[in-house]
Amino acid sequence: MSSNSGSTSNAPLPHQNGLFITGTDTGVGKTIVTAALAAVLRAERPGLSKEVGVWKPVQSGERMGAGRTDAERLVQAAGLTDAPEELCAYTFEAPLAPAVAARLAGVRLTIEAVIASAIPLFQRYGTMLVEGAGGAAVPLTEKELVADLIVKLGMPALIVARSGLGTVNHTLLTIDKLRSMGVTIAGVVLNDGAATATSSCDDPSVNGNAALIEQYSGIPVWGTLPRGLPEHSPAQLAERTRKALDLSALKAALPMAPAAGGADWS
Numbered sequence: 269m270s271s272n273s274g275s276t277s278n279a280p281l282p283h284q285n286g287l288f289i290t291g292t293d294t295g296v297g298k299t300i301v302t303a304a305l306a307a308v309l310r311a312e313r314p315g316l317s318k319e320v321g322v323w324k325p326v327q328s329g330e331r332m333g334a335g336r337t338d339a340e341r342l343v344q345a346a347g348l349t350d351a352p353e354e355l356c357a358y359t360f361e362a363p364l365a366p367a368v369a370a371r372l373a374g375v376r377l378t379i380e381a382v383i384a385s386a387i388p389l390f391q392r393y394g395t396m397l398v399e400g401a402g403g404a405a406v407p408l409t410e411k412e413l414v415a416d417l418i419v420k421l422g423m424p425a426l427i428v429a430r431s432g433l434g435t436v437n438h439t440l441l442t443i444d445k446l447r448s449m450g451v452t453i454a455g456v457v458l459n460d461g462a463a464t465a466t467s468s469c470d471d472p473s474v475n476g477n478a479a480l481i482e483q484y485s486g487i488p489v490w491g492t493l494p495r496g497l498p499e500h501s502p503a504q505l506a507e508r509t510r511k512a513l514d515l516s517a518l519k520a521a522l523p524m525a526p527a528a529g530g531a532d533w534s
């Protein structure tokens with residue numbers, strides 16, 4: 269495990285303007301979606317790109333250094349200038365839920381320390397995109413789930429889900445869980461490129477899943493991301509994302525602080 273977190277105080281974050289990107293499972297594409305939205309937002313406000321930052325509270329499953337952790341992928345795909353260690357203070361090598369990976373590494377994770385580790389990022393950026401770990405009900409600490417962190421941050425959530433058969437059940441259950449905890453849900457993004465996605469040629473459900481999710485939950489589906497998105501080019505990633513998703517709900521969920529010079533959402 270590595271940690272660069274200094275403080276473990278209960279100091280509140282400077283602001284909570286942001287969006288928490290959770291998912292129906294691990295491997296559904298939260299990292300690529302988080303990077304894509306950051307790339308879009310940063311490109312839309314040139315000169316103010318430093319206003320949109322990214323935070324990965326805890327990551328597990330890889331060692332920092334080979335470019336495979338979520339923090340390293342986020343830096344590259346979103347075109348950030350932060351060091352990966354600034355994006356994520358808690359990295360555990362075991363490919364397990366954060367609470368378990370931390371325990372194996374001999375670290376006692378607390379939600380207060382996790383939040384405190386983000387204070388420098390929240391001071392640097394006006395708006396934060398936060399990528400969870402796995403799904404909303406994944407154990408984050410010995411006492412809390414990822415959903416408890418969303419509640420503490422007071423941010424709206426975006427749910428990333430597979431596009432294929434099975435996603436309606438997983439997405440509606442995730443929506444129910446978050447709603448039961450009082451979390452506002454800004455939308456759902458379906459992803460054709462999720463690690464365990466079925467081929468849309470063999471899956472007649474993909475054409476109707478977005479409508480079913482909207483019908484039974486009332487939550488807007490922003491669209492479906494295609495497979496094969498590039499993680500090496502923020503500009504291309506932003507362009508492909510703008511074409512695939514209706515981002516009006518993103519902008520509604522992220523009221524930007526008035527910018528110097530009066531720039532606002534275009």
Ligand SMILES: Nc1ncnc2c1ncn2[C@@H]1O[C@H](COP(=O)(O)OP(=O)(O)OP(=O)(O)O)[C@@H](O)[C@H]1O
Binds near residue numbers: 294
């Ligand atoms: N639309 C896509 N285009 C190309 N590759 C994709 C796409 N969606 C997902 N992938 C790939 O699928 C894998 C799983 O996606 P990703 O790592 O983003 O999932 P995750 O939800 O962030 O998982 P975790 O819970 O570990 O954070 C990654 O290798 C990613 O690059």
Ligand SMILES: C[C@H](N)[C@H](N)CCCCCC(=O)O
Binds near residue numbers: 295365
């Ligand atoms: C290791 C992986 N990449 C994630 N970061 C952690 C996923 C934990 C999932 C736990 C579960 O839902 O059973």
Ligand SMILES: [Mg+2]
Binds near residue numbers: 297298300338399
């Ligand atoms: Mg990820």
